[in-house]
Amino acid sequence: MKKIGPILLVITALVITAAVASGIKKTKTVDWEESFNEKSSKPYGVSVFYNELPKLFKNHKVRTVYHTPESYLRANSEDGYGDHIAKGSFILIGNSDYLGDESVDELLGFVAEGNTLFISDYYFVQKIHDTLQIDVDYASTAKDSMSYMSFETKKLANANIDKNVGINYFSSFDSINYRILGYTKTDEERINFIEVPFGKGHIYLHLEPKAFTNYNMLKDDRYKYAEGVISYLPNTDIYFDSYTKIQSGYGDVDKKSNLSWFLEQLSFRWAWYTALVFTILFVIFNAKRRQRIIKIIKPLQNTTVAFVKTISHLYFDIQDHKNLIHKKITYFLEKIRTDYNLDTSILNDEFISKLASKTGKKKEDVKRLIDYINWLKSRKEFFEDNLLTLNKHIETFYSN
Known part of the structure; x- marks a missing residue:
């Protein structure tokens, strides 16, 4: 353990020197990209x-x-x-x-x-x-x-x-x-x-x-x-x-994480890297320390079905219709991609025709379901009737 002290001092000195050198050489540049983004504070945001x-x-x-x-x-x-x-x-x-x-x-x-x-x-x-x-x-x-x-x-x-x-x-x-x-x-x-x-x-x-x-x-x-x-x-x-923002697979806005903003700031970035380096060093030098005895706990029985029922009842009881609707749409589109090898990123008339052709369903029934999904994606508030109607459309799709 006597050798650890000098090693830590050397690493600390290197990190601080790199931070100072970067701060001296770093010149902040202005991003002149014409994004026309209504949430951007850059020169060519709006x-x-x-x-x-x-x-x-x-x-x-x-x-x-x-x-x-x-x-x-x-x-x-x-x-x-x-x-x-x-x-x-x-x-x-x-x-x-x-x-x-x-x-x-x-x-x-x-x-x-x-x-x-x-x-x-x-x-x-x-x-x-x-x-x-x-x-x-x-x-x-x-x-x-x-x-x-x-x-x-x-x-x-x-x-x-x-x-x-x-x-x-x-x-x-x-x-x-x-x-x-x-x-x-x-x-x-x-x-x-x-x-x-x-x-x-x-x-x-x-x-x-x-x-x-x-x-x-x-x-x-x-x-x-x-x-x-x-x-x-x-x-x-x-x-x-605002459709021209960065899009996710379902057309929702893909927002930057809070960490990405911190990493753009020079001081925060080096503070983060320094903390990360010392955390890794702490883990390395303490990995061989004796660990406390962990009590053996008998694994729980497989109650997957009961767990699923409990979670679904919980979502329903707390009226979290938005979460349930999002999950039902996600699982339905994933099944479409898996079973019929169709791209579900754009749910337009062409997609409706392809899905009806591959499944042998009536085009009117398929269009009714897809139009309702597109409508749900445009809403911000959801009610129980929305969830029940979506479930009815999906069950009709699989039963016909």
């Missing part, structure tokens, strides 16, 4: 704008949509399983290229019923270009990488957007029926903000999503430009698209 929405639309709900518009709007329609009927303004800031044709159709149907769609992105998916008959082009900015944003009406505040290697603008659209709302300018002025009437509602297309990011919302008075853009939206409920 948390500042997102947190201001309840103030801009007072007395109205701001809902965050973590599912595709196709799934969410179908569930929250007159014929859907949602807890309300979606009415108001649907907002997408950046990363809108994930939209499939069915999601675009749902959004257009949403607008046609008298609602509003606002998209701010550099380009739009081809379905939108073809349906609305618009074209978007790109032009390089001047040497100072600065673009100048302005409105058709002079009552709204203009803004400068820096760190721009280029700008996007509408090169072709229906100038008779569509309304020009704003411009972008480098060497010449070009249109970058238009209003499109569609059915009973309106679509607002904007080509500079960086205007809504934290960097520009907090720099000088550029926030006034974002307020000016949003001022065109009616004073109604807001549906803020």
